[in-house]
Amino acid sequence: MERSEMHQFLPYAWFRGECVPFETAKVSIATHALHYGTAAFGGMRAIPDPQKEDTILLFRADRHARRLSQSARLLLTDLSESTVTNALESIIRANRPLKPIYLRPFVYTxxxxxxxxxxxxxxDFFIYCIELGDYLSPEGVTCRFSSWSRQEDSSLPLRGKISGAYITSSLAKTEAVLSGYDEALLLNSKGKVCEASGMNIFIVRDGNLITPGVDQDILEGITRASVIEIAKSMDIKVIERPLDKTELFISDEVFLTGTAAKITPIRQIESTKFSSKRPLMSLLREKLINITEGRDPNYEHWLTRIEL
Ligand SMILES: Cc1ncc(COP(=O)(O)O)c(C=O)c1O
Incomplete structure (x- = not known):
């Protein structure tokens, strides 16, 4: 069996209510969630504060904790937001990260x-952490439309990050990579543009920012919501509506948003190449980076500062 390049796991995981060495956090092969996908996860970034030593910045921890708590509710189990945020804080203090990290909280049967x-x-609930730089190239990615479509909300609770749903993302991503592209774009069951394998999508047409609405079977991305709020504050018109496949090919800019991907431009979709001038995306990306790195006092409330 092929194995991908190993992640750099941080030394401590949150497991059964405490911080333990990562290697000792083990589950049985008979674990129910492993067989049925009956789990939900989060994905958050934490970075050392570039301005202040021994301080870690977490972006929108409250929103991430809320989404995971809601995902747990969709799995008919309780996981309070405070349980998530307290565990996140403990695991960050235990690991004292020196580089940007990605935290993976996970609730499961x-x-x-x-x-x-x-x-x-x-x-139960656990968290592990990996070091994570760029998940996708900040220079931009190439995409193809997947032959798989995103599930419908009537078949799966799409407002949660439910593990079982990621079989579709996995099939789509691998299909894209094996056919020479970096990422996959999925349509929903109605044939409208939905999202990528783990990112939301935006296009720019005539200076307006357009993205599929939350009724289009997308994951309600926290980066997506942040980009919408930032754009509106900059007097950029944001339109949330169903998006046709053809509109992507004729848009001025196309980009993806997500915790792992941050804001990543799309360079090419199948045989259509896009301009490398992306004025609106560049503006939003710069603003988002400043916010996540703690340099924008207007968005200080989006950050949790953990003093080590
Ligand atoms: C399917 C899917 N869509 C979109 C996103 C982007 O969401 P967020 O910005 O909250 O990371 C993710 C990543 O969590 C995802 O897995």
Whole structure:
């Protein structure tokens, strides 16, 4: 079996209510969630404050904790926002990261044995951390439309980051990479543009920012919501509406947003290349970087500062 390049895991994980060495945080092969995808996860970034030693900045921790808590509710289990934020803080203090990291909080059916269900079952919660620089090239990516479409909200609770849903993302991403592209774009079941394998999508047409609305089977991305809010504050018109595939090919700029991807331009979709001049995306990206690195006092409330 092929193995991808190993991540740099941080030494401590949050497991069964405490910080333990990463290597000792193990689950059984009979773990229910492993078989049925009955789990939900988060994905957050934390960076050492470039302005202040021994301080870690977490971007929109409250929103991430809320989404995970809501995802847990969709799996019929309880995980309070404060349980998530307290564990995040503990694990950051234990690891004292010196580089940008990605945190992966995970809630799952931890019971052993068979039968797909969400009732009468034990659940648990853990967090591990990896070092993470750029997930996609900041210079831009090439994309193709996937032959797989995004699931519908009627078949899966798409407002949560439910593990089982990521089979579609995995199929789409691999199909894209094996056919020579960097990323996949998925349509929804109605044939409208939805999102990429793990990012939301925006286009620019005539100076307006357009993105599929939250009723288009997208994940309600926290970066997406932040970009919309930033753009509106800069008097950029933001339109949330169904997006046709053809509109992508004739747009002035196309870019992806996500915690891992930050703001990543799309250079090319199938045989259509886009201009390397991306004035609106560049403006938004610069603003977002300043905010996440703690240099914009107007958005200080989006950051959690953890003093080590
Ligand atoms: C399917 C999917 N869409 C969009 C996103 C972007 O969401 P966020 O900005 O909250 O990271 C992600 C990543 O979490 C994702 O997995």
């Amino acid at each position: 931890s019971d052993l044995g068979i039968a797909p269900r969400l009732h009468n079952i034990e659940t």
